[in-house]
Amino acid sequence: LQFNFLPSFTGKMQDLDLNPDRKERSGLTAAIIRDKGTNGEREMAYALFLAGFDVKDVHMTDLTSGRETLEDVQFAVFCGGFSNSDVFGSAKGWAGGILYNGKARKTIENFYARPDTLSLGICNGCQLLMELGLIYPEAGKAHPKMQHNRSHKFESAFLSVEIPQNSSVMLKSLAGTKLGIWVAHGEGRFELPGQESAYNIAAKYVYDEYPGNPNGSDYKAAAVCSADGRHLAMMPHLERTIFPWQNAWYPYEFRKHDVTPWMEAFVNAREWLKKK
Template identity: 40%
Template sequence: MQRLRDNPECADEERVAARDFAAPGLRPKLVFDPAEDIAAPFVAGAVHVGGARPKVAILREQGVNGQVEMAAAFDRAGFEAFDVHMSDLIAGRVTLDGFKGLAACGGFSYGDVLGAGRGWATSILERPGLREQFAAFFARNDSFSLGVCNGCQMLSQLKPIIPGAGHWPTFLRNRSEQFEARLGLLEVVESPSLFLRGMAGSRIPVVVSHGEGRAEFASNLDQTAARTALRYVEADGTPATRYPANPNGSAGATAGLTSEDGRATILMPHPERTLRTANLSWAPAGWGEDSPWLRMFRNARVFVG
C-alpha cells in the first residue's frame, strides 16, 4: 500500500530499515551540558539594573501555527516575545526597528498552495517599503533571525536581502511525496551560527513535521559554498542518505543552514517544540528537565548580551 501511495523507493527503504533488527535506533550524543543556563548571568544582570528584556518579534502569517512554542522558547531564554502578524507590518502598526531578533514560525502560510513559504516571502519582496524595512533589519550587526519549517522556507526566499545567504537552497516537496511527521536525529555541524555555538558535534533527536522540506541548491557550487549548520544523520553519525532517516531527500542531508556571519539561521525541523525533555517521545534516561535544544535560544540571549 505504501508503494502505491508514496514514492515506491522510499517505501522500500523504510521497509529495509524496519526489518534491520540490529539497527541501533536513535543514539544521541552531547558535547555540552543542557542543564547549564549560559544566559543566566545576562538575564540576572538585566534584572539587577532594572533593564528590560530584549525584544524578539515572533513573526507569523495566515496559516502559521507554531508561534506559541516559538514565543515560549525565547521567553524561557530571557527575551520578551511579541506576537507580530504580517498584517501588522503591512499596515504600519508595528515596525522591526525596536526588535533585536526576528523568528519566522512554522505552519502553512496560505495553505502552501503558492509553494513552500513563497507567498509569505512575496508579500515582503513585492512591497518596496516592507522590503526595505526587512533589508535594513537583516543588515544591522546587532540583529538576529531564525526561520523554522515554513519560516525556513520563507526566509530562504528572502536570501537576496539577507547578507551572506546567497547560496541558500529552496525547499521543495518531500521525496516521499508525503507529509513527514516523525522523530529524527540531527547533527550540529561546525558553522558560524550564533544559535548553535558550543553545540557542534552533538547529535540530538528533534521533531520533524513538514511536507516541503527537500533542500535543492541552484548548483553544485552553491551546495559547496552554503554554510550547512545541521544535517540529518544515521545512528552512527554518518549523513543520512536513505529514507526515513533523511525524511525529505535533501541533498547532503541538509537540515539547516546559516548566513556567513551566523546572524541568520534557517532549519526545517522543530527545536522549539522540544524545549523540555518531556516534549520528546523518547530521550535518554539521564537527561534532565531541559532539552538540549533550549541551548539554541540561550545562545541567542548571550549574543544580545
C-alpha cells in the same frame, strides 16, 4: 535514534541562567513574525521568553500596514506552520506579501541591513527565508530554494540530527551533539547544487537515506546559516523539543534534565545580543 550530549551540558535551568518565573523585562526584544496559517508561534514565544527575551507578536498585517517597523527588535523569528495553507507552495504566498508590499519589504530590508540583529526561520519560516534570498544574499538570483520532499508526501516524524562544526551564532556551541527533533513538512528538501562548503550547513540529519533523511536534502542538510552566522534557516522544530517530555524518546539517564540542549541555541542568541 542517536543521541550524544556534550559533557559540559548539565540540563539545569540555572546553569543556562533561565528563569521561568521572570516578571521583569530584559531589554532584549524578539519578534514572533507570522502570517495567516502559522501555527508554531506559541511554542516559539515561550522558548524565547524562557531564554530571557521580551517577546512581541508581529502579524504580517502589522508589517504591510506600517504599524510595525522592527526598529526596536534584535531577534526576528519566522515561525512554522502552513501560511496561506501552502496554496501557492510553501511560504510563497508569505514571501509575496513581503516582496510586493513596499512597507513590509522596506522593514525587512532595514532589519537585515543592521549589524546587530539575528534571525531564525523554522519550517515554513525556513522556506520563507530561502524564498526571499536572505541566507545567501551574495548568491542573488541563484539563491537556493526549498523543494518538495523526494517521498512526494508530507513527512511528520521524530528523528535524529547532528550538529557539525559550524559558524551559526545559535548552534556552533552544540558542535558534536546528536539530538532528537521533530519534523513536519512537505517541501523540506534543501537543493544545494554547489560544493558543501559553500552553504554553511549548521545541522544535518544523521542518516543519508529516507526516512532518516525525511526529504532527501543534499548533504543531509537540516539547517543552513548565513556566512556571518547571524541568520539561521532550519526545517526541524527545535522549539518543540526544548523539554525532555516533548521528545518522543530521550535517554533515560538524562530524563531529569530541566531542558534539552536545544535550549542552549536560544541562550546563545541571548548572549550574542547582550554584547551588541
